[in-house]
Amino acid sequence: MTDELPKTDLAADAHPAAGQPLLRIEGVAKTFGTFRAVDGVSLDIKAGEFFALLGPSGCGKTTLLRMLAGFEAPDEGRILLDGKDIAQALPHERPINMMFQNYALFPHLSVRDNIAFGLKRAGLARTEIATRVAEMVALVKLEGLEKRKPDQLSGGQRQRVALARALARRPKLLLLDEPLAALDKKLRENTQGELMELQRRLGMTFIIVTHDQEEAMTMADRIGVMKSGKLAQVAPPRELYEAPRSRWIAEFVGDINLFDGESKLRDGHRLVIGTRDAGTLVVAEPREPVGAGRFAVAIRPEKIKLSRRGPVSEAGHETTLNRLDGVIADICYLGGSTTYKVKLETGGMVQASVANSARLDVDAYSLNQHVVAWFTPDDCVVLPS
Numbered sequence: 449m450t451d452e453l454p455k456t457d458l459a460a461d462a463h464p465a466a467g468q469p470l471l472r473i474e475g476v477a478k479t480f481g482t483f484r485a486v487d488g489v490s491l492d493i494k495a496g497e498f499f500a501l502l503g504p505s506g507c508g509k510t511t512l513l514r515m516l517a518g519f520e521a522p523d524e525g526r527i528l529l530d531g532k533d534i535a536q537a538l539p540h541e542r543p544i545n546m547m548f549q550n551y552a553l554f555p556h557l558s559v560r561d562n563i564a565f566g567l568k569r570a571g572l573a574r575t576e577i578a579t580r581v582a583e584m585v586a587l588v589k590l591e592g593l594e595k596r597k598p599d600q601l602s603g604g605q606r607q608r609v610a611l612a613r614a615l616a617r618r619p620k621l622l623l624l625d626e627p628l629a630a631l632d633k634k635l636r637e638n639t640q641g642e643l644m645e646l647q648r649r650l651g652m653t654f655i656i657v658t659h660d661q662e663e664a665m666t667m668a669d670r671i672g673v674m675k676s677g678k679l680a681q682v683a684p685p686r687e688l689y690e691a692p693r694s695r696w697i698a699e700f701v702g703d704i705n706l707f708d709g710e711s712k713l714r715d716g717h718r719l720v721i722g723t724r725d726a727g728t729l730v731v732a733e734p735r736e737p738v739g740a741g742r743f744a745v746a747i748r749p750e751k752i753k754l755s756r757r758g759p760v761s762e763a764g765h766e767t768t769l770n771r772l773d774g775v776i777a778d779i780c781y782l783g784g785s786t787t788y789k790v791k792l793e794t795g796g797m798v799q800a801s802v803a804n805s806a807r808l809d810v811d812a813y814s815l816n817q818h819v820v821a822w823f824t825p826d827d828c829v830v831l832p833s
Contacts, residue, residue: 474526476489486511494653499655502672509674515527518534529544544619546622547610547627549625554598558595580616581594587646589608611643665701670685692829698829703799706745708724709721709744709745709833749800749801758822770822770828771822772821776790776814776819777797777816785804788801
């Protein structure tokens with residue numbers, strides 16, 4: 449949103465006791481028949497936080513969101529909002545609103561009446577309803593469209609109506625279930641920025657469910673990655689990307705090169721790991737101590753440099769960095785960057801992402817060209833194999 453957004457008091461009463469999270473989820477579980485959709489999830493979310501639940505289809509993220517909204521009751525555990533257990537409370541008894549993926553607008557009602565619907569159900573006075581609707585219309589920039597029906601609006605405008613309706617009752621917590629999935633790429637990117645600005649301006653707590661990694665990384669203060677009903681890792685976006693806790697997280701979040709190997713020895717604060725596809729690699733020792741055994745060495749594609757002759761120091765001598773010889777097997781031009789797949793002499797494959805800094809890159813590599821892929825020990829992350 450722009451600086452013209454009106455200031456509101458939507459979240460004025462959403463302040464938990466000092467030091468306490470706004471939302472605390474304790475050992476929550478949900479089973480459908482023999483399928484355990486959510487399996488003992490515990491999580492704290494602070495007031496004013498933009499939190500994302502990320503994961504593949506069927507991982508339990510939407511089921512968890514529905515339990516927060518009250519559409520499903522947990523079989524186990526507690527859900528505390530401002531210290532009060534709301535796990536068995538009905539949806540309308542919770543100071544929580546949810547914005548659905550399909551927006552769930554009433555087709556026969558105008559923009560104004562869609563936004564006002566929940567306020568009327570809550571029994572607010574007519575003047576108060578009119579004031580709040582006008583506030584919401586201005587907040588999401590729908591002025592002049594108040595009398596239109598949903599089928600007279602664009603996808604982005606319908607999304608704004610749904611958001612305005614969800615905010616109108618001034619909830620302490622706003623839940624968003626894949627809210628941008630129906631929008632085209634450009635509109636989705638613009639709306640991400642608007643949602644972030646709106647959330648910051650209101651100081652409200654947002655929880656978004658998405659399977660789009662880029663969306664979660666762009667919008668959220670922290671991300672909880674779910675796998676098979678459990679939280680696999682909770683961390684800020686940068687930490688999640690740069691320091692994944694497991695091989696699965698590393699593979700799920702972004703692109704990654706993985707080389708399986710076995711530790712051979714320690715060299716100061718570095719590990720020497722022998723791999724089948726990349727030979728012997730020198731890597732920085734992990735933050736958490738690891739013993740001997742089998743590991744995977746993970747390197748993000750943008751950390752890998754390509755050159756025709758290999759890395760050279762300022763003095764003109766080759767460095768002792770990790771280097772892999774191979775030939776360009778595939779090229780994917782992506783506008784801002786180009787991804788090269790390099791087939792190594794061992795038969796393995798490594799992927800490198802190179803920024804396109806020049807308008808026409810005359811130094812670009814070509815298919816079957818010999819190159820050296822190189823990276824530093826600090827570019828590597830050591831993970832359990």
